Amino acid sequence: MLSMLMQARDDDGIGMSDEQLRDEVMTISCRYETTANALSWTFYLLARHPEAEEKLADELGRVLEGNAPAFHHFPHLHFTQSVIKESMRLYPPVWWISREPKEDVWLDDYFLPAGCDIALSQWVMHRRPEYFTEPASFIPDRWNRKFEESLPSYVYFPFGAGPRICIGNNFAMMEAVLLLAAIMQQFHFDLDISSSVVIEPSITLRPEQGIYVVINKR
Template sequence: MTTTGTEIPGPAGVPLLGSMFDLKRDSLGTYLNAQRAYGDVVRITAGPPGLRVELYGVFSAEGAQQVLATDSANFRKDNAFYQEVRESFGNGLLTSQDEDYLRQRRLVQPLFTRRRVDGYAEAITAETATLLSGWADAPDATVDVVGEMTRLTLRAVARILFGTDVEAAVHVVERCFPVIGEYTLRRGYSPANVPRDWPTPGNRRAAAAMQDLYGVCDRIIEERRAEGDAAKGDDLLTLLAQAGSAEDGSLDPAEIRDQVLIFLLAGHETTATSLAFALHLLARHPEAQKRARAEVDRVLAGRTPEAYDLDALPYLTRVLKEAMRLYPAGPVIGRQAVEAAEIGGHTIPAGADVIVAPWVTHRHPRYWEEPERFDPDRFAPEAEKARPRYAWFPFGGGPRACIGQHFSMLESVLALAMILREYELTAVDLDVPVDTGITLRATGPARCVVSSRRAGGTGR
């Protein structure tokens, strides 16, 4: 039997407002509870009459594959949330669609080949070494790995993007990104918004932050384009300015800025989340930490890791993948159905807002035994082969899969290897609360006591 529209099961919530308060208080928990109570296709309503929103949650691996891959043309980034991200951070690879997206992808893809990305290993390890040099002076030998990993990944991606202009870029991003992100998030989830050009305090603060952020990007882009073919840097911005083909032409300054903003957004917040929770989980599980460190010591023998070491660190990679299972940086992915679609015996209506949720699917008991338990060996090769492809999809999937997957994995494994080579970690905070913004974010600290493995050393 096929159910349609309002027949699809889901939580009733409270009279008139549905699940509005549940979603506002704990959206990830609301989705998880809905799957457990009602199954793999769920209808969730929220908001008062006239402003009511209907969400259709698709929580099975097979359903996620249908939305993101096999029927991806029918599920578009046309919802209000993506429109707000587009207006704040530009029409780059994360938000563009149709021919715009295909053209951008063709122009940018050559900059993200494995060989090209591997060339960024030195920048990653240099920034990691700089970060670790400060841990020896940490008060009470305690660091908050959320803040530390955010600082590391921002500096690394800014250095790779901007080269010698890294300091100016980092300063502006640190100041402006939180303002723009909160503004975008608030508008993306609001049932009604005033126009952006109205002179409200929130609009003015966001506009000033965007002006500063756009300004530093535009200045550096103008300098790179003025250098033309004479530019000798191998930073990503120089390569973007030089990218082009007979079929697709080249990126104009506004298009380059859009790509830069999306790379800054996706390239530091998501990887920071993965790294921070990998460290926190290792700090809470001493045996796994000991096993990962033994692998690092055996492979590196005290030297700085390089890109080719990635394949020689399989257990550390499993640790990272398990952290990304439990704490996916993109915990919810939204789409809008163009036409009605049948998924898992239910017909989702045309025009519906649809979500797939790594946060939920990564905890689905059909694919994961004791899903809340930390167990890196879930990602041993034989175990991975036994699961459906979309039981684990922290990078999305299908034609819109994240172009920076290899960069994120490389940065994370190299940084983890250097940290474990130098320090032992013990968790201070056993539970770290999270919430979903544009990406998953910790709403409390993840403090760890760090003990140098070099007697009397600085950790460098």
């Protein structure tokens, strides 16, 4: 990645300064934390829902047939994708974003003066009972085509929305699904009951002390 960035040239044939390169590398490396957080919460949820883990293991057996997961498997890993979507619903790695209107604006009955801070929270929207039945429950099977088409825009937005939507959106989904498949194909996680899991709502939604598990080979 760094080599590609160092070789990149703009329309005038000019490369990036050391400072720009550093900024780009920092941006990309920090973004990996979101995918790592998504996977951590997914392992936590699967350890607490053996029936979902069993269904996942079953799909991995059928689709992968013992092979390492690769890009061409991605569209066939329906339940694995649903697990990641449901995990990011309950524990959105980016749990709120902010916006600042450039000019005064009315949104229905709400007046938003130019320059005010607006917080839009994935955590809040993803748990609204009018859109998600049993909002606090981990139900990967809710993610079928009919449900997704019925969901109003901007209700589920783990990657943000609009012109500033995450540019790593599709890459992150693929990365998370294939990593989950590769790990769960070989290992089973049990939560270490001697440690507790505490949510740390920092810039990203982290487990404060990590998530301790006992790893067993399948």
